[in-house]
Amino acid sequence: MRLSNYLIPTLRDTPKEAQIVSHRYMLRAGMIQQASAGIYSWLPMGYRVLRKIEQIVREEQDAAGAQEVLMPTIQSADLWRESGRYDDYGKEMLRIQDRHERDMLYGPTNEELITDIFRTHVKSYRALPLNLYHIQWKFRDEVRPRFGIMRGREFLMKDAYSFDVDYEGAVRAYNKMFVAYLKTYARMGLRAIPMAADSGPIGGDMSHEFVILAETGESEVYCHKDWLEVDVLSQDIDINGDLQPVVDSFLSRYAATDEKHDPATCPVPEGDLIATRGIEVGHIFYFGTKYSEPLNARVTGPDGKDVPVHSGSYGVGVSRLVGGIIEASHDDRGIIWPESVAPFLVGLVNIKVGDDACTGVCEDLYRGFNNAGVECLYDDRDERTGAKLADMDLIGLPWQVIVGPRGVKNGVVEVKNRRTGETEEMSPEAVLSRFSG
Amino acid sequence: MRLSNYLIPTLRDTPKEAQIVSHRYMLRAGMIQQASAGIYSWLPMGYRVLRKIEQIVREEQDAAGAQEVLMPTIQSADLWRESGRYDDYGKEMLRIQDRHERDMLYGPTNEELITDIFRTHVKSYRALPLNLYHIQWKFRDEVRPRFGIMRGREFLMKDAYSFDVDYEGAVRAYNKMFVAYLKTYARMGLRAIPMAADSGPIGGDMSHEFVILAETGESEVYCHKDWLEVDVLSQDIDINGDLQPVVDSFLSRYAATDEKHDPATCPVPEGDLIATRGIEVGHIFYFGTKYSEPLNARVTGPDGKDVPVHSGSYGVGVSRLVGGIIEASHDDRGIIWPESVAPFLVGLVNIKVGDDACTGVCEDLYRGFNNAGVECLYDDRDERTGAKLADMDLIGLPWQVIVGPRGVKNGVVEVKNRRTGETEEMSPEAVLSRFSG
Numbered sequence: 001m002r003l004s005n006y007l008i009p010t011l012r013d014t015p016k017e018a019q020i021v022s023h024r025y026m027l028r029a030g031m032i033q034q035a036s037a038g039i040y041s042w043l044p045m046g047y048r049v050l051r052k053i054e055q056i057v058r059e060e061q062d063a064a065g066a067q068e069v070l071m072p073t074i075q076s077a078d079l080w081r082e083s084g085r086y087d088d089y090g091k092e093m094l095r096i097q098d099r100h101e102r103d104m105l106y107g108p109t110n111e112e113l114i115t116d117i118f119r120t121h122v123k124s125y126r127a128l129p130l131n132l133y134h135i136q137w138k139f140r141d142e143v144r145p146r147f148g149i150m151r152g153r154e155f156l157m158k159d160a161y162s163f164d165v166d167y168e169g170a171v172r173a174y175n176k177m178f179v180a181y182l183k184t185y186a187r188m189g190l191r192a193i194p195m196a197a198d199s200g201p202i203g204g205d206m207s208h209e210f211v212i213l214a215e216t217g218e219s220e221v222y223c224h225k226d227w228l229e230v231d232v233l234s235q236d237i238d239i240n241g242d243l244q245p246v247v248d249s250f251l252s253r254y255a256a257t258d259e260k261h262d263p264a265t266c267p268v269p270e271g272d273l274i275a276t277r278g279i280e281v282g283h284i285f286y287f288g289t290k291y292s293e294p295l296n297a298r299v300t301g302p303d304g305k306d307v308p309v310h311s312g313s314y315g316v317g318v319s320r321l322v323g324g325i326i327e328a329s330h331d332d333r334g335i336i337w338p339e340s341v342a343p344f345l346v347g348l349v350n351i352k353v354g355d356d357a358c359t360g361v362c363e364d365l366y367r368g369f370n371n372a373g374v375e376c377l378y379d380d381r382d383e384r385t386g387a388k389l390a391d392m393d394l395i396g397l398p399w400q401v402i403v404g405p406r407g408v409k410n411g412v413v414e415v416k417n418r419r420t421g422e423t424e425e426m427s428p429e430a431v432l433s434r435f436s437g
Numbered sequence: 438m439r440l441s442n443y444l445i446p447t448l449r450d451t452p453k454e455a456q457i458v459s460h461r462y463m464l465r466a467g468m469i470q471q472a473s474a475g476i477y478s479w480l481p482m483g484y485r486v487l488r489k490i491e492q493i494v495r496e497e498q499d500a501a502g503a504q505e506v507l508m509p510t511i512q513s514a515d516l517w518r519e520s521g522r523y524d525d526y527g528k529e530m531l532r533i534q535d536r537h538e539r540d541m542l543y544g545p546t547n548e549e550l551i552t553d554i555f556r557t558h559v560k561s562y563r564a565l566p567l568n569l570y571h572i573q574w575k576f577r578d579e580v581r582p583r584f585g586i587m588r589g590r591e592f593l594m595k596d597a598y599s600f601d602v603d604y605e606g607a608v609r610a611y612n613k614m615f616v617a618y619l620k621t622y623a624r625m626g627l628r629a630i631p632m633a634a635d636s637g638p639i640g641g642d643m644s645h646e647f648v649i650l651a652e653t654g655e656s657e658v659y660c661h662k663d664w665l666e667v668d669v670l671s672q673d674i675d676i677n678g679d680l681q682p683v684v685d686s687f688l689s690r691y692a693a694t695d696e697k698h699d700p701a702t703c704p705v706p707e708g709d710l711i712a713t714r715g716i717e718v719g720h721i722f723y724f725g726t727k728y729s730e731p732l733n734a735r736v737t738g739p740d741g742k743d744v745p746v747h748s749g750s751y752g753v754g755v756s757r758l759v760g761g762i763i764e765a766s767h768d769d770r771g772i773i774w775p776e777s778v779a780p781f782l783v784g785l786v787n788i789k790v791g792d793d794a795c796t797g798v799c800e801d802l803y804r805g806f807n808n809a810g811v812e813c814l815y816d817d818r819d820e821r822t823g824a825k826l827a828d829m830d831l832i833g834l835p836w837q838v839i840v841g842p843r844g845v846k847n848g849v850v851e852v853k854n855r856r857t858g859e860t861e862e863m864s865p866e867a868v869l870s871r872f873s874g
Contacts, residue, residue: 007504007567009558033554036513036541041554044504044569067444067481072591073510073574074531074543076473091536094511096543098590099528099578104473106511106533106543117470117478121446130444132481137510137574141536153535154509 001344002366003379008045010391020216022323023148025335029395031322038145038153045395046322048343050156053321054135056187056340057158064180064239066131066160071113073137077103079112083294092140106139111291111313114161118309119297125165128299128309129173133160135318149319150279151218156319163309165301167288170310174206174286175243177314181210181282182250186232188321189338190328192281193227195255206312209257210282214327217277223255224268281324286312335396336419344377346435347397349389351404353382361413361428362403368428372436393418401431438781439803440816445482447828457653459760460585462772466832468759475582475590482832483759485780487593490758491572493624493777494595501617501676503568503597508550510574514540516549520731529577543576548728548750551598555746556734562602565736565746566610570597572755586756587716588655593756600746602738604725607747611643611723612680614751618647618719619687623669625758626775627765629718630664632692643749646694647719651764654714660692661705718761723749772833773856781814783872784834786826788841790819798850798865799840805865809873830855838868 009030018024026032031046042050058068074096080086094106107113114132122130135158145153162173178194185192190212197209211221230253237246254268257278266273292298292308301307317324329336339345346369350362362378369376377397379388385404392400400416407413412425415434426434446467455461463469468483479487495505511533517523531543544550551569559567572595582590599610615631622629627649634646648658667690674683691705694715703710729735729745738744754761766773776782783806787799799815806813814834816825822841829837837853844850849862852871863871 005502005564005567007506007558007564007569030558033557035509035550035553036511036515036539039509039511039513041509041550042507043554044506047505047507050507065442068484069444069481070479070484070487072472072476072478074473074476074576074591076476078473094533094535096531096533098531099580102473113472113478116472117480120470121444121467127442127444130442132444139511143536154511 001377003377004381006377007043008395009043010394018148020147020150020327021330022150022216022326025326025330025394026148026323029335032149038142038151040149040152040154045343049322049337049341050319052341052343053188053325054156054158054318057184057316057318058135060180060184060187061133061158061160064131064176066133068134069117069132070134070136071107071110071117073106073139074104075107075113077105079116079295080105083112083115083291085112092142094139094141107136108138108140109313109315110134110136110159111161111311112295115291115295115297115311118163119295122163122299124300125302129162129164129169131160131162131173131176133158133314148323150323152319155317158316158318160314162312162314163297164311165299165307165309167310170286170288170312172243174284174312175247176239177284177312178208178247178250179237179239179243181284181314181316182232183237184316185210185212185281188325188341190281190325191228191230193221193223193255193278194250195221195223195257195278196260197257197283198259206286208284209280210284211255211257211278211280212324212328213274213276214279214324215277216327217279219278219280220258220275221256221278222258222261222266222273222275224253225272225274226253227255227274279320279324279327280317281321282314282316284312284314330396333390334394337396337398339398342375342398343395344375344397346374346376346399346401347392347395348376348378349392349400349402350378350380351385351388351402353380355405355408357408358403358405361408365401365403365413365428365431368432369435372432374435399435438814440814441818443814444480445832446480447831455585457584457587457764458767459587459653459763462763462767462831463585463760466772469586475579475588477586477589477591482780486759486774486778487756489778489780490625490762491593491595491755494621494753494755495572497617497621497624498570498595498597501568501613503570505571506554506569507571507573508544508547508554510543510576511541512544512550514542516553516732517542520549520552520728522549529579531576531578544573545575545577546750546752547571547573547596548598548748549732552728552732552734552748555600556732559600559736561737562739566599566601566606568597568599568610568613570595570751585760587760589756592754595753595755597751599749599751600734601748602736602744602746604747607723607725607749609680611721611749612684613676614721614749615645615684615687616674616676616680618721618751618753619669620674621753622647622649622718625762625778627718627762628665628667630658630660630692630715631687632658632660632694632715633697634694634720635696643723645721646717647721648692648694648715648717649761649765650711650713651716651761652714653764654716656715656717657695657712658693658715659695659698659703659710659712661690662709662711663690664692664711716757716761716764717754718758719751719753721749721751767833770827771831774833774835776835779812779835780832781812781834783811783813783836783838784829784832785813785815786829786837786839787815787817788822788825788839790817792842792845794845795840795842798845802838802840802850802865802868805869806872809869811872836872
C-alpha cells in the first residue's frame with residue numbers, strides 16, 4: 001500500500017480526551033475515529049489489525065471444534081422475557097421499539113438467541129457435544145464510555161456457547177475453550193492469565209476471566225510470579241485429548257481478580273505474589289441449565305429421558321484486544337505490533353522522494369514485496385525525513401526498511417527492528433529474500 | 438466437516454411462510470433461522486456462503502483501489518440533521534434513544550458518517566482520489582419484511598464512497614466501481630445487468646442498478662437480448678486504465694428498470710427486447726456535492742481554492758446475494774452452488790455406514806481432502822440412502838462423491854456433478870488427485 005494514497009491520518013499531538021496509552025496511540029496513528037460517545041469508526045489500518053485478531057480467534061475456535069454462525073445484532077425482547085433477563089439487565093441494554101411498536105433490543109450477549117436456535121433443531125444427545133460461536137458487534141450502553149475502544153458502547157465480541165447432555169460433558173467443553181483461549185492470546189503475543197472470577201449477569205458457578213497484566217488495567221489482580229514464565233505455544237497440547245490435567249496444571253498457579261482474592265487465605269508466599277492491575281480480554285462461564293430450564297432446551301439422553309442441556313458461554317473481546325495489545329506492547333515513540341497482528345509486516349521508507357536512485361530502489365522493493373505476498377506499507381510521501389521516521393515508529397510495524405541516498409550509493413538499505421531498535425545494512429536483494437522466506 | 442457433528446438442520450417439508458424458492462431452500466437446507474420478523478440468524482452452512490460472497494466483494498473492491506474501513510451500526514442523529522435527511526428518511530429508519538436520551542439510529546446507509554470522516558482528515562486534492570468502503574450490517578425497518586433474507590430488515594451491505602476534486606474525477610471513480618461490480622457478480626456465477634435507474638433517497642443524477650434476471654424478481658426490467666451473451670470474465674480489462682470506452686461499450690446494450698423504460702422511446706426492436714423480472718443486487722450513484730455541501734466537506738484544489746468534493750456511493754447487497762444466487766441457480770431438487778461461493782466443494786456420502794470397507798474408503802478420502810485443503814462435507818450419518826442423497830442434492834454442493842459397497846468391491850466410487858447430474862466412476866486415488874489438482 002502506498003501511504004501517499006492511503007488514509008492513515010497520523011497526529012503529532014496527543015488528543016486531550018485520551019487518558020490511556022492505547023487510546024492515545026490509536027488516535028495518533030489514525031486507526032480509529034470517534035463517531036459518537038463510545039462508538040468508533042475503524043480507519044483502514046485499524047481495521048486491518050481488527051481483522052487479524054478476529055482471524056486468530058476464529059482459527060482457534062475452529063480448531064477446538066466450535067462451529068461459526070452469525071446471529072443478528074437486533075433481537076426481540078420476547079426471548080429475554082422468557083429467560084427472565086429482560087428486566088434484570090438494566091440501562092446497559094439498548095432498548096428499541098420498531099415501527100410496529102414491538103420491543104426490540106441491541107444484543108449485549110446472546111445466550112437467549114443461541115438457546116432458541118438450539119431448542120429448535122437439536123432434540124437428541126447424539127448431536128452433542130455442540131459448540132456454536134459467532135463474532136458479532138454488541139452494544140452495552142455504558143454510562144461513561146471511556147478509554148477509546150477499550151470501554152466503548154459498540155464493540156466486537158466473539159461469543160461461543162456449548163451444549164452438552166450432562167455436567168461432565170460441559171466440563172470437557174469448558175476445558176477446550178480454556179485451552180483454546182490460552183493459545184489464542186499467546187498467538188497475539190499476549191500473556192493472558194486465567195483468573196477465578198465472579199460470573200456477574202451471565203450467571204453460573206464456574207468462571208474464569210482471562211487477564212493481561214498492565215498498569216493501566218481497570219482492576220487489581222493477583223497472581224503467582226510463576227505465571228510470568230508460562231509459555232503456552234511451546235507446549236504440545238492435543239485439543240481433542242483429555243484436557244483436565246492440562247487445565248489443572250495451569251490452575252495450579254495462583255491467580256485471582258480483586259473480587260476473589262483474599263489476603264487471609266491466599267496460598268502464595270508474599271515474595272512470590274504479584275499484585276498489579278489487569279485488563280480483561282476474555283471471560284468463560286459454565287452456567288449449567290440456567291437458560292435451558294426457562295427456555296425449555298431439552299434433549300433425549302442415552303436412557304431415553306429428556307434432560308435440560310448443560311451449557312457454558314465463552315467470550316473474547318475482539319475489538320478490546322486491539323487496545324489490550326497496544327497497552328502490552330509499546331514504547332514512548334509508539335506502538336510495537338507483534339507480527340501476527342501487525343497491519344503490515346514491513347514499512348518501506350523512501351527518505352528522499354526526489355532522488356531517482358532512492359525511488360528506483362523503493363519501487364523495486366515494493367514490487368518485490370507485493371509479488372512475494374509480503375504486506376508492505378510504502379511511505380512514498382514527500383515529507384521531512386524526521387516526520388516520516390516518527391510516523392513509522394508511531395504506527396509500529398515490526399520491520400522498517402529505510403532507503404536513503406547514502407546507502408543506495410553503496411548498494412545497501414537499512415533494516416530496522418521496531419521492537420529492539422537494532423538496525424542492519426543489507427542489499428535490496430537480501431532484504432527481499434529475508435522477508436519473502 | 439463431519440455432518441454427524443455439524444449443525445445443518447435440513448427439512449423434508451417446505452415451510453409455509455416461504456413464498457420464493459431461495460427462501461424455501463435456505464430454510465430447508467438449514468442455512469438460516471428467523472430470529473424475529475425480517476431478522477435472521479445464519480447457521481453454519483449459510484454463514485460459510487455469506488463469507489465467501491463477502492470475500493469476493495472485498496477482493497474486487499481492493500483490486501479497484503478502494504480502502505476498507507468499518508463504520509459502526511449505531512449512529513448519532515446529529516449528522517443526519519446536518520445533511521437534512523433525518524426527517525426525510527421516514528419510518529424505515531430505526532430510531533433509538535440511548536440512556537441519556539440522545540437521538541441515535543441504526544444506519545440504513547452511511548453517506549453522512551463517511552463524509553464526516555472525510556472532512557475531518559482530508560484537506561487537499563493531493564490525497565484524492567479516495568474511495569472508502571465497508572461491509573457492515575444495516576437496518577431498514579420495512580413494513581412487511583418478506584422473502585427471507587432477500588427483503589429482511591437487518592442485512593449485510595458493502596457500501597463504498599468515492600471522493601474526487603471534480604466531476605471528471607468522480608466519473609472515473611464511478612466507472613471503476615461499474616467495472617468492479619460486473620467482475621464481482623460474474624465471479625459468483627451471476628449475470629448482473631447494469632440498468633439506468635432512479636436514484637431514490639440517496640439522490641444524485643447518475644445511477645445504475647445491477648440486476649439479475651429471475652422470474653421471481655421484485656420488479657419488471659427490460660434489456661436487449663445481447664446482454665445474455667456478455668462474458669465479463671473473458672475480457673481483459675485493466676481496472677486502472679481508461680474505463681470510459683469499456684463502460685460505454687457495456688452501456689451500448691439497452692437495459693432499463695421499469696421506472697426508466699418507456700416503450701415509446703425504447704430503441705430496441707421488439708424481437709430483440711427481453712421483458713422479464715429482475716432482482717437488484719447492487720446500486721451505484723453519482724451524487725456530486727449533495728452531501729459535501731451541507732456537511733462542508735471541502736478540499737483545496739490545484740489552484741489553491743476550496744471546493745466541495747464530488748462523491749458517489751456504491752452498494753452491494755451481500756446477504757441478499759445469497760438468495761439471488763439461489764434464485765439464479767437451482768432445480769427442483771435443491772440449490773446448485775457455483776464453485777466460487779459453495780459452502781464446500783465436495784460432499785462425501787457414505788452409503789453404508791455399518792460397512793467397514795465403505796467407511797475405510799470414506800475416512801481415507803476425507804483425510805485426503807482435508808490434507809489437500811479441499812473443502813469437504815462428509816455425510817457420515819447413519820441414515821437411509823435416499824434421505825442422504827436427497828439432502829446432498831438439496832444443499833447443492835458442486836460435486837458429490839458417493840461411496841457404496843458395490844463400487845468399493847470394484848475399487849471405485851461415484852463422482853457426480855450436481856449441475857449436470859453426470860456421474861463417473863473413479864478410483865478413490867483418482868478422485869483425490871482430481872480435486873486436489
